[in-house]
Amino acid sequence: MKLKLRIWRQSDADAKGGMVAYELDQVSEDASFLEMLDVLNERLISEGEDPVAFDHDCREGICGSCSLVIDGQPHGPQAATTTCQLHMRKFKDGDSIDVEPWRAGAFPVIKDLVVDRSAFDAIIQAGGYISAPTGTAPDAHAAPIPKQDADAAFSAAACIGCGACVAACPNGSGMLFMAAKVAHLGLTPQGQPERHTRVLGMVAAHDQAGFGGCTNTGECSAACPKEIGLDVIGRLNRDFRKAATRAA
Amino acid sequence: MAVSGILLVLFIIVHMAGNLHVFEGREEMNAYAHGLRTLGEPLLPHESILWILRIGLIALAVVHIWSAVVLTRRSLAARPVRYKSKKPAKGESRHAAATMRWGAVVIVLFLAWHLLDLTFRTVNPVKDVPDAYGAVVATFSPERWPVTVFYLLALVALGFHLRHGTWSAVQTIAGPDTKWRKRTQALALAIALVVVVGFAIVPLSVTFGLVK
Helix, strand or coil: CCEEEEEEECCCCCCCCEEEEEEECCCCCCCEHHHHHHHHHHHHHHCCCCCCCCCCCCCCCCCCCCCCEECCEECCCCCCCCHHHCEHHHCCCCCEEEEECCCECCECEEECCEECCHHHHHHHHCCCCCCCCCCCCCCCCCCCCCHHHHHHHHHHHCCCCCCHHHHHCCCCCCHHHHHHHHHHHHCCHHHCCCHHHHHHHHHHHHHHCCCCCCCCCCHHHHHCCCCCCCHHHHHHHHHHHHHHHHHC | CHHHHHHHHHHHHHHHHHHHHHHHCHHHHHHHHHHHHCCCCCCCCCCHHHHHHHHHHHHHHHHHHHHHHHHHHHHHHHCCCCCCCCCCCCCCCCCHHHHHHHHHHHHHHHHHHHHHHHHCCCCCCCCCCCCHHHHHHHHCCHHHHHHHHHHHHHHHHHHHHHHHHHHHHHHHHCCCCHHHHHHHHHHHHHHHHHHHHHHHHHHHHHHCCCCC
């Protein structure tokens, strides 16, 4: 298949950047979106041009590295799918495809399509952990957890921290990411000691990093490759209200 | 944002219900309007409760708008470079991003007109304050159709505003689980529909001669 690509090129963090058009022929419909970019990059390198920089690692949909806004949609048009798991058969011969980086003040562009997501690390450092005894792993049933809590915690823990929620949010809010961590840790007995300091700390770090406020439009959840639901945001709000009233 | 919003929703429902007195005729409607002014009398001075409620409403509106300005400014700052490619919204409140802020501007403009029209009567043909019924009939008369159209337009903006705002406020304050979020969304839609129909029925009845 033949594609008309428009890709955001930006030589470094301070450069202005802009969309650059490329035509790519003989693209296999079995190629993943990233493999299609690999083919383009091989051509650019052979022509002596600078290849398009983009983040990727596992290419199995579980690491959270890939981060492309394809035709205005984080991770592209296919629901519950990371960019690396999106295949070219989802597109048609002759399609024009726009590729942009995540857009958020808290995620500055490093180069081309690569953004700096260390603002998420700052949120995790502010409370996304548990105090646990070190040593060998405890027995599987040492801490009894109701089945529905374990399932809900596991669903929230499916968050890979890719940042598609921020990229999709009209307010550039990191609420869904943060709420997934709060739900994942707060649903298990191991997460209880820091339950209240966690939510206060993470929200403060989130706001400090320059993310926007949540207005419950639900775009985050619709874009999430792991289908994290808005219920985790409800849970964060509940925990935040309790923690804030207790702290006051 | 959420707390002031919920309280304003309650006011709007009471206001809508109060408007329906117009179908009981001139006497009943004016008695209801008079009753609002004389609440608590003779224990309390004339219009005292009314003014306490009015000051409360103004405070709620100020808090609500101020919160909206803060949120909007944060939101603009959080995405300094915009996307070149637009995507269709597909979230649970997909109309919200497009309707909440612009709809709010329509509602504020309408509110200014509405106060000049039916509270202060500056732009209303009936200057006699106790005749609330007469003022309603006069302002929505068929030859003043742009007033009615503006009223209905503002109602549509209000309807979209409530459809998202009500459940969003509950999500922020109470943080329901998935089952209760869906119920809250259904309730928000029901409130929006009831409010729009309940308010729209008054000017439409006047325009089409059911209320004279």
